[in-house]
Amino acid sequence: MKRFLVAIPAPDGGVELHPMKEWLRQHPDSVPDGLDATLSTSHRLQTGLRAAGWSVETSDTEVRLVRPADSSRREQIDDVLGPVTDETSEVGDDNDSTLPEATFALEYQLRDFLSQNLASLRLGDGHLTVYVDPTGRDGVEYPTAVGPIDLLAVDPAGNFTIFELKRARTADRAVGQLARYMGWVRHTIGRGKGVNGVIVAKVIDDRLRYAASVIPGVALFEYRVEFHLEPVSDISDTPASK
Numbered sequence: 001m002k003r004f005l006v007a008i009p010a011p012d013g014g015v016e017l018h019p020m021k022e023w024l025r026q027h028p029d030s031v032p033d034g035l036d037a038t039l040s041t042s043h044r045l046q047t048g049l050r051a052a053g054w055s056v057e058t059s060d061t062e063v064r065l066v067r068p069a070d071s072s073r074r075e076q077i078d079d080v081l082g083p084v085t086d087e088t089s090e091v092g093d094d095n096d097s098t099l100p101e102a103t104f105a106l107e108y109q110l111r112d113f114l115s116q117n118l119a120s121l122r123l124g125d126g127h128l129t130v131y132v133d134p135t136g137r138d139g140v141e142y143p144t145a146v147g148p149i150d151l152l153a154v155d156p157a158g159n160f161t162i163f164e165l166k167r168a169r170t171a172d173r174a175v176g177q178l179a180r181y182m183g184w185v186r187h188t189i190g191r192g193k194g195v196n197g198v199i200v201a202k203v204i205d206d207r208l209r210y211a212a213s214v215i216p217g218v219a220l221f222e223y224r225v226e227f228h229l230e231p232v233s234d235i236s237d238t239p240a241s242k
Contacts, residue, residue: 004042004063007081009073013173014166015081020045020065030067079173110165110223111150114200115140118153123198123219128153128161133189144188146180159194160185166201172211174199179215 004020024030024037024045031037032048040048046063050056053068066077114121118128131139131152139152151163162185164178178197186195196217199208204220212218 002042002058002061002063004046004065006065006067007070007077008067009070009076013076013177015077017081020063110200111140111163114163114165115151123155123161123196128155131160144181144184146184147177149181149185152185157194160190160196162195162197164197164199166199172205172207174201174208175211175215175218178218182217 006018006020006023008016008018010016020042021037028037030049032045032052035045035048037045042063046056046065049065055066055068055071055074057064064081066074070077115130118130121128131142131154133139133142137143139149139154142149142152149162150165153161153163155161162178162181164174164181166174178199182195182197194217196219197215198219198221199212200221200223202223204222209220212220
């Protein structure tokens with residue numbers, strides 16, 4: 001099934017991705033004439049938006065839509081998200097039950113996956129947990145004076161790790177975003193503690209590697225998502241319940 005996504009360039013150099021119908025319901029003035037953001041099919045909405053001047057890129061699994069007002073910032077969108085392609089590896093041989101390599105459709109899915117699996121990551125001293133401030137606000141989309149941090153974590157000693165997440169390809173400007181968040185934490189809630197940064201993306205290119213190499217405390221990671229099919233024994237092989 002195709003994902004229909006509206007790509008909105010953000011002021012900090014990132015890109016926000018929104019499910020098309022959800023975005024149109026929140027912005028009814030952008031719904032093409034004669035169509036309904038809930039009742040009309042995604043294909044009809046896509047066609048109507050294209051006729052209204054929107055840029056539409058399509059692959060077998062994704063339709064990316066860019067508003068006419070954002071056409072001048074198309075390079076920013078492509079730098080962050082990469083081209084609209086099917087981000088899967090080749091399928092293995094006929095006896096391989098491993099599915100093609102997958103990616104996250106939206107950045108919040110990557111964020112939520114990491115926040116729920118921090119215990120399995122070991123960066124620095126000890127395992128990480130999601131930060132919770134004195135008011136009870138957790139570190140998922142943690143608000144700051146310089147923008148929201150994707151994921152803010154702490155180790156057992158109280159040292160901070162800031163995650164900047166990109167669901168696909170990421171640009172070297174992500175280092176600037178991360179440095180800004182690291183500076184804010186170091187001068188506010190992280191006084192006297194260690195402050196490190198992590199950029200996680202589907203693809204890390206050489207430009208980002210060079211940029212990160214001169215920033216102390218910044219680590220780069222590419223993520224991989226794998227699914228495996230495990231055969232289930234036939235019902236006739238299952239012992240009868242007593």
